[in-house]
Amino acid sequence: MTKKVAIVGLGFSGFGTTTPDLSYREMIFEAATRCYEDAEGIHPQAIDSFVVSSEDFMEGISIADEYVPDQLGAVLKPVHSITGDSLQGLASAMMQIKTGQQSIVAASAFSKVSNLSHHEHLVSYATDPVYIRPFNENPYFIAGLEMNRYLHETGTTRDQCAKVVLKNRYNALKNPGAHYGARLELEDVTGAPALSYPLGIYDMSGHLDGAIVVLLASEERARELTDKPVWIKGIGWATDTPNLDSRIEGMGSAVYAKLASQQAYRMAGINNPFNEIDFAEIDDTFSYKELQHLEALGLCGPGEAGRLLELGCFGPDGDFPVNVSGGSLGAGYLHEANGLQRLMEVVLQLRGEAGPRQLLDVETGLAFAWRGVPTATGAAAVISTRP
Amino acid sequence: MMRKVAIVGAGMTKFVRRALETPKELSYQATRVTLDSCGLTLDDVDCIAHGTAPDAFDGLHQNGEYMVDGCGGWNKPTMRVYVGGGTGIHAVVHGWHHVASGLFDTCLVVCEEKMSSALPHAQAFFLTIFDSITERPLEPNLLWIFALEMNRYMERYGYTKEDMALVAVKNKQNGLKHPASQFSEEVTVEDVVNSEMMAYPVSRLDVSPVSDGAAAVLLASERVARRLTDKPVWIEGVGWSLDTAYWATRDLYYPRYTDTAARMAYDMAGIREPDKEIHVAEPYDPFDYKALHHLEGLQLSPRGKTVELLRDGHFDIDGNLPMCPSGGLLGVGNPIAAAGTMKVCELFWQLRGEADQRQVPGNPRRGVAQSWGDLMQVSSVVVVGN
Numbered sequence: 065m066t067k068k069v070a071i072v073g074l075g076f077s078g079f080g081t082t083t084p085d086l087s088y089r090e091m092i093f094e095a096a097t098r099c100y101e102d103a104e105g106i107h108p109q110a111i112d113s114f115v116v117s118s119e120d121f122m123e124g125i126s127i128a129d130e131y132v133p134d135q136l137g138a139v140l141k142p143v144h145s146i147t148g149d150s151l152q153g154l155a156s157a158m159m160q161i162k163t164g165q166q167s168i169v170a171a172s173a174f175s176k177v178s179n180l181s182h183h184e185h186l187v188s189y190a191t192d193p194v195y196i197r198p199f200n201e202n203p204y205f206i207a208g209l210e211m212n213r214y215l216h217e218t219g220t221t222r223d224q225c226a227k228v229v230l231k232n233r234y235n236a237l238k239n240p241g242a243h244y245g246a247r248l249e250l251e252d253v254t255g256a257p258a259l260s261y262p263l264g265i266y267d268m269s270g271h272l273d274g275a276i277v278v279l280l281a282s283e284e285r286a287r288e289l290t291d292k293p294v295w296i297k298g299i300g301w302a303t304d305t306p307n308l309d310s311r312i313e314g315m316g317s318a319v320y321a322k323l324a325s326q327q328a329y330r331m332a333g334i335n336n337p338f339n340e341i342d343f344a345e346i347d348d349t350f351s352y353k354e355l356q357h358l359e360a361l362g363l364c365g366p367g368e369a370g371r372l373l374e375l376g377c378f379g380p381d382g383d384f385p386v387n388v389s390g391g392s393l394g395a396g397y398l399h400e401a402n403g404l405q406r407l408m409e410v411v412l413q414l415r416g417e418a419g420p421r422q423l424l425d426v427e428t429g430l431a432f433a434w435r436g437v438p439t440a441t442g443a444a445a446v447i448s449t450r451p
Numbered sequence: 452m453m454r455k456v457a458i459v460g461a462g463m464t465k466f467v468r469r470a471l472e473t474p475k476e477l478s479y480q481a482t483r484v485t486l487d488s489c490g491l492t493l494d495d496v497d498c499i500a501h502g503t504a505p506d507a508f509d510g511l512h513q514n515g516e517y518m519v520d521g522c523g524g525w526n527k528p529t530m531r532v533y534v535g536g537g538t539g540i541h542a543v544v545h546g547w548h549h550v551a552s553g554l555f556d557t558c559l560v561v562c563e564e565k566m567s568s569a570l571p572h573a574q575a576f577f578l579t580i581f582d583s584i585t586e587r588p589l590e591p592n593l594l595w596i597f598a599l600e601m602n603r604y605m606e607r608y609g610y611t612k613e614d615m616a617l618v619a620v621k622n623k624q625n626g627l628k629h630p631a632s633q634f635s636e637e638v639t640v641e642d643v644v645n646s647e648m649m650a651y652p653v654s655r656l657d658v659s660p661v662s663d664g665a666a667a668v669l670l671a672s673e674r675v676a677r678r679l680t681d682k683p684v685w686i687e688g689v690g691w692s693l694d695t696a697y698w699a700t701r702d703l704y705y706p707r708y709t710d711t712a713a714r715m716a717y718d719m720a721g722i723r724e725p726d727k728e729i730h731v732a733e734p735y736d737p738f739d740y741k742a743l744h745h746l747e748g749l750q751l752s753p754r755g756k757t758v759e760l761l762r763d764g765h766f767d768i769d770g771n772l773p774m775c776p777s778g779g780l781l782g783v784g785n786p787i788a789a790a791g792t793m794k795v796c797e798l799f800w801q802l803r804g805e806a807d808q809r810q811v812p813g814n815p816r817r818g819v820a821q822s823w824g825d826l827m828q829v830s831s832v833v834v835v836g837n
Binding site for chain 1: 452453454504505506507509510511512513514515516517518519520524525526527528529530531532533534535541545547548549551552553554576577579580582583689690691692693694695696697707708711712715719824825826828829
């Protein structure tokens, strides 16, 4: 007798590489106001609980949870922070509704990464303080190692990875919320300077500011709040070891993505994801990640993603469109809000509100997010127009 | 009909000023004893809910990711929750969400804190919790704002420093019987009042210490719990609430956030008269006045009458409503997130009659634990019963 949970409202604000006119609190206020307006103008007093995904170091505030309630209209309401990807925050919100204690829950996340002068310096604080940090390396070296291992294990080529960049940045040209849209040639990507061999500077997504708020409701309340609910059919999250030196299988294949998606598919009753899901928004923080994740998510066999990409399978007109929004490579990387950014596109597509990039006849979509280097945590959500 | 969730195992490390173990190792120890306490292994655990307070203590970005293998989360759904100082009890609420939602049958809740890595003192990191424009330039620390709150509370009801010190004396006395306690000596009211003044009216012994430690509980669905134990302790109510970040705009004499969180939990548990229906209470007591402040917010004592009841022995171990039989943060120690979970462990042991020398007489059947955090702003409340 598990309760069904719907997404009934969506609001966003501030997408830009810098947002000097908005503090992060103003950005969330704007996104929340739009989200509540989207759900029949619900008053925040009528919302039972609130979840935020954030990390202290990203905000330059210890206990960033303190500054959450006011801009969401959540003062003296149940509020908590998930220090994880915002799809994990979505899972927390969804679980609250499924317990029966709450009926309407808001999940939010934001990025104000433009406040950071050297993001990689901060990321190095996420690496092991004894074994890794003393090397004093740019932490993106981990992505270089992973990419090399992935190419070696699967026979995927450097050019195939570069083609992910071409596809996603081209897709982004049709997305007004995307900031890295471009028409690139293969040589632009492969000939660019290396960040960490074989990873080039164009293989990495650029930073983006922005805030996203979504409103979730139980089946009974969903009908009152919207006539276009989309349903969370399955959700899953998992973490591989944080130690690079013991991430043996996980270096080449994204074990966390496999585990997280298996949980989500099981819950959604999906046996063959490629056939039963129509399109996907999949983490592409780095170009190779999209291909690696496609394989780990069971959407194709190991080593097949690159070839299918070249055949056009994952393009907007292909059998299985992937990152029509432009993904992180095309739209920009929203850090903790990455998961909600992926989810947002899935919701817009399912509601038929995706404008010039609208896919035809889509019923079920998959959102998947990874937490970036050096983590091995991912979360997946299967969303459908059918309850 | 809500899905029933039980606590089936609990465990903790010793609380100490300076642990030699790393944060991961502390988590491992708490995880290990908790699994052993109910005869399970990690294979039986479906998911992990964990908590640790500011990342700054460990100097680690994405600290939750780093902690994963220490608390048994490798290749499992693992999610860290965070409400500042309230994290310890909130992680249990978070764990309850995992099981009560029907997504999982067992959930291991682990909270850890290692404050000693911050040299010379963890207090320095609290500067970064304040608003970067309006407050941080004043270089405040936590003791200052709690001194404001303590002063306001005392002034509102005409309480004295001696009244507040009674709580420190009582809790530290209780804590002497706790095998994991950081302390080994009794203190008197004179000791507390005459201890070094930190920020008036807060003296050194009004405050809980800086500690390292970890604590954990194992939650299970009814089906699994019945198979594991004859004495499950059910989670009957959960509630949490976060007040505005603009703490200077609030009247600090009454914790509204505790009030709303407690009412939410009592509502779920079907409790109408908490002072009569609850048999043992573990309010959050990082400062002595805070225990009284929170008892009022928890509706366990009429506002302004709490010191009277305290002096009458109402809150003693053999009183009508034993308060902090564990010793609380003042008596056992305050490794921030772990201290909250320790309170839930205590209720688990008290309700099962396993609290040894600290056992509250008369077979208590229902208990409440509460934690508090952020900018004097958040409360998480858990009501348990057998």
